[in-house]
Amino acid sequence: MNLKFEEFQKSNLGLKELDNIRIKSFKKFEIQGFPTKKQEHWKYTDLKNIITNNFQNLQIFNGSKNLVYNNKLIIKNFEHNKIILLNGSFIESSFIYEDEKKIIIKSLKSILENKNDFNKIKEYFDDDQNSMLSLNHALTNDGVVLDIENNYSFNKPLVVYNFFDKTAENKIINNKIFISLGDKSNLCMIDFYRCENNIKYFNNTIHNYTIKKNATLKKYNINDSLDNSYNYNSVKIKSYSNSVFENFLLSLGPNLIKNEIHCNLLENYSSCFINGIMLLDGSQHHELKTNVNHKYENCKSSQLIKSVLLDKSNGTYQGKIYVDKKAQKTNGYQLSKALILSENSAFNSKPELEIYADDVKCSHGSTTGNIDENSIFYLMSRGLTKDQANKMIVEGFLNEVIETITDPNVKILISSLFNERINKVNV
Amino acid sequence: MLDIKNLNASIEGKKILKNFNLNIKPGEVHAIMGPNGSGKSTLANVLSGRKGYEIEGTVYYEGKNLLEIPIEERAQKGIFLAFQYPIEIPGVNTNNFLKTSLNTIRKFRGLKELDSLDFLKLVKEKSKKLKIEEKILSRQLNVGFSGGEKKKNEILQMSILEPKLVILDETDSGLDIDALRIVSEGVNSLRDKNRSFLIITHYQRLLNYIKPDFVHVLVNGKIVKTGFSDLAQELEKDGYEGVSIAK
Numbered sequence: 030m031n032l033k034f035e036e037f038q039k040s041n042l043g044l045k046e047l048d049n050i051r052i053k054s055f056k057k058f059e060i061q062g063f064p065t066k067k068q069e070h071w072k073y074t075d076l077k078n079i080i081t082n083n084f085q086n087l088q089i090f091n092g093s094k095n096l097v098y099n100n101k102l103i104i105k106n107f108e109h110n111k112i113i114l115l116n117g118s119f120i121e122s123s124f125i126y127e128d129e130k131k132i133i134i135k136s137l138k139s140i141l142e143n144k145n146d147f148n149k150i151k152e153y154f155d156d157d158q159n160s161m162l163s164l165n166h167a168l169t170n171d172g173v174v175l176d177i178e179n180n181y182s183f184n185k186p187l188v189v190y191n192f193f194d195k196t197a198e199n200k201i202i203n204n205k206i207f208i209s210l211g212d213k214s215n216l217c218m219i220d221f222y223r224c225e226n227n228i229k230y231f232n233n234t235i236h237n238y239t240i241k242k243n244a245t246l247k248k249y250n251i252n253d254s255l256d257n258s259y260n261y262n263s264v265k266i267k268s269y270s271n272s273v274f275e276n277f278l279l280s281l282g283p284n285l286i287k288n289e290i291h292c293n294l295l296e297n298y299s300s301c302f303i304n305g306i307m308l309l310d311g312s313q314h315h316e317l318k319t320n321v322n323h324k325y326e327n328c329k330s331s332q333l334i335k336s337v338l339l340d341k342s343n344g345t346y347q348g349k350i351y352v353d354k355k356a357q358k359t360n361g362y363q364l365s366k367a368l369i370l371s372e373n374s375a376f377n378s379k380p381e382l383e384i385y386a387d388d389v390k391c392s393h394g395s396t397t398g399n400i401d402e403n404s405i406f407y408l409m410s411r412g413l414t415k416d417q418a419n420k421m422i423v424e425g426f427l428n429e430v431i432e433t434i435t436d437p438n439v440k441i442l443i444s445s446l447f448n449e450r451i452n453k454v455n456v
Numbered sequence: 457m458l459d460i461k462n463l464n465a466s467i468e469g470k471k472i473l474k475n476f477n478l479n480i481k482p483g484e485v486h487a488i489m490g491p492n493g494s495g496k497s498t499l500a501n502v503l504s505g506r507k508g509y510e511i512e513g514t515v516y517y518e519g520k521n522l523l524e525i526p527i528e529e530r531a532q533k534g535i536f537l538a539f540q541y542p543i544e545i546p547g548v549n550t551n552n553f554l555k556t557s558l559n560t561i562r563k564f565r566g567l568k569e570l571d572s573l574d575f576l577k578l579v580k581e582k583s584k585k586l587k588i589e590e591k592i593l594s595r596q597l598n599v600g601f602s603g604g605e606k607k608k609n610e611i612l613q614m615s616i617l618e619p620k621l622v623i624l625d626e627t628d629s630g631l632d633i634d635a636l637r638i639v640s641e642g643v644n645s646l647r648d649k650n651r652s653f654l655i656i657t658h659y660q661r662l663l664n665y666i667k668p669d670f671v672h673v674l675v676n677g678k679i680v681k682t683g684f685s686d687l688a689q690e691l692e693k694d695g696y697e698g699v700s701i702a703k
């Protein structure tokens with residue numbers, strides 16, 4: 030692996046401070062390299078191995094001249110606001126359903142060029158928990174910074190389109206997304222990924238969200254496509270009092286996804302809900318790693334992950350609930366259920382509770398198994414073929430999580446994408 | 457319609473049905489009564505094609521070797537088993553399931569598949585006739601249903617799928633009198649000269665509502681006595697032991 034950092038660095042010279050951060054961060058990355066299974070939190074996803082096996086000559090993506098995206102990839106019959114990213118770079122946005130005065134949107138590129146703006150976000154370049162984050166700090170040159178003012182509720186969902194085109198081929202793309210929701214504001218947002226022609230690339234993204242008092246952020250990750258892509262997403266959330274963070278992950282498409290969600294419940298009565306489904310076949314490898322940190326009293330968190338594994342696929346859910354000694358009256362819940370439909374597939378589940386307060390209600394559970402024979406017999410005794418019966422059971426199993434989606438229009442959208450996918454899968 | 461000869465069935469080396477014989481003609485209603493563990497559910501399972509049994513003997517259904525017909529085809533050819541313990545299947549909508557089932561069966565019979573509208577009309581009509589609340593059909597299949605609701609759901613499925621041979625496995629067990637009435641009205645309304653019933657029960661009670669043509673007593677995997685419907689009353693009085701000794 031030979032990432033040509035100097036070349037990249039020279040063509041991206043800018044604020045001195047940023048230049049230094051890039052150099053320092055890339056050094057950190059070079060010392061550690063891509064994470065391997067020897068590292069904590071990477072036991073089930075040996076990234077170094079995956080990259081070596083799948084990329085002969087991975088190169089740094091250094092912006093593209095192409096600013097034209099394929100309009101056909103926009104979701105139809107679904108009223109929504111848009112942010113469009115092409116190969117990680119900000120292209121355009123439209124908020125036609127909203128009061129645009131309440132919304133400040135800037136490209137990360139413009140912020141990285143302005144000393145004052147950069148100062149406001151530079152603390153986020155310190156996080157060096159793993160080498161992918163360091164790599165991201167070194168190589169990010171674009172993304173989005175979105176600020177929603179106090180007391181503003183979106184009328185329609187916001188879709189963040191993450192498009193990729195052939196210039197991304199064999200490249201590693203690094204970007205960052207910042208979202209800040211003011212007091213009592215509401216946003217429902219979809220991270221939507223599309224790529225034409227099955228291009229192979231690696232996308233390394235860091236999201237930082239701030240959810241202020243009484244605000245609600247609903248976030249949906251739709252990964253139903255991008256079959257040949259490799260993705261690492263690290264999401265960090267700061268939740269203030271009475272705020273709500275809801276995250277649903279539809280994890281169906283890419284070859285590799287490692288999603289990390291670190292949610293920090295910092296003040297009274299904030300809550301975090303992480304639900305998701307994985308339906309994997311071929312040699313897909315998906316991991317969800319969550320870290321829900323209860324740092325204050327009376328906060329609530331809940332996680333429900335259901336997975337179905339076929340062929341040689343590999344799924345992992347590492348869910349951790351951490352309860353600080355201050356965080357009395359915490360309510361924490363997590364459940365993982367997986368169906369393994371092929372003996373060559375595997376599912377790893379590692380639920381973790383780390384509790385330092387004494388007055389808490391926390392529970393976790395995890396089951397992994399096959400489709401129940403009695404259920405198959407029941408359906409077949411009503412005339413369904415074995416395939417139909419299997420499919421119906423798998424669909425039902427996963428549908429239970431889709432049913433938890435609280436935004437009705439998004440639920441319809443996700444259901445239809447899920448149905449499209451499951452009809453292609455050979456269960 | 458159904459001709460069972462010298463049927464032996466074992467599971468995990470344990471013999472359950474022993475030289476079992478039964479012949480059911482079109483339009484006939486047969487009741488099988490027997491104590492717990494006598495092999496009633498095993499018989500129902502073998503007839504509907506459940507895997508896991510070692511089977512000897514012959515079973516002919518409409519002149520064909522039933523034992524060679526795959527499970528789903530038995531259903532498509534008109535065999536319906538109302539389960540003693542209907543299975544809960546989370547996330548599967550009861551209406552969707554039933555529509556898929558009906559349409560596979562209709563397709564097999566060369567009938568036009570029903571679209572959602574026609575299907576819902578049919579369901580409405582049937583559930584109204586059977587006095588079964590339609591509500592249960594929008595819920596997940598049997599999930600969280602009470603015992604009675606599960607059994608009513610089986611009966612509703614039966615009346616929608618219009619099978620030729622109906623096997624009821626202790627559908628009456630655990631039902632209150634109202635539910636029992638619904639079940640038996642469902643059965644009685646389907647009775648006709650071409651449709652046959654095999655009613656498995658533990659108690660004589662159901663047979664007050666559904667009058668069988670024949671009653672068989674199954675003890676320890678064998679039919680020990682066959683008679684007409686008055687045999688059921690006799691059993692109620694004397695118990696199964698009385699019958700086996702009398703034999």
Ligand SMILES: Nc1ncnc2c1ncn2[C@@H]1O[C@H](COP(=O)(O)OP(=O)(O)O)[C@@H](O)[C@H]1O
Binds near residue numbers: 467491492494496497
């Ligand atoms: N899967 C099985 N494995 C072992 N024994 C079984 C199994 N299923 C049923 N049996 C045994 O077979 C006998 C008959 O069972 P069953 O047909 O369910 O009786 P019934 O329905 O008349 O109560 C019982 O002794 C039961 O314990």
Ligand SMILES: [Mg+2]
Binds near residue numbers: 540625
């Ligand atoms: Mg039984």
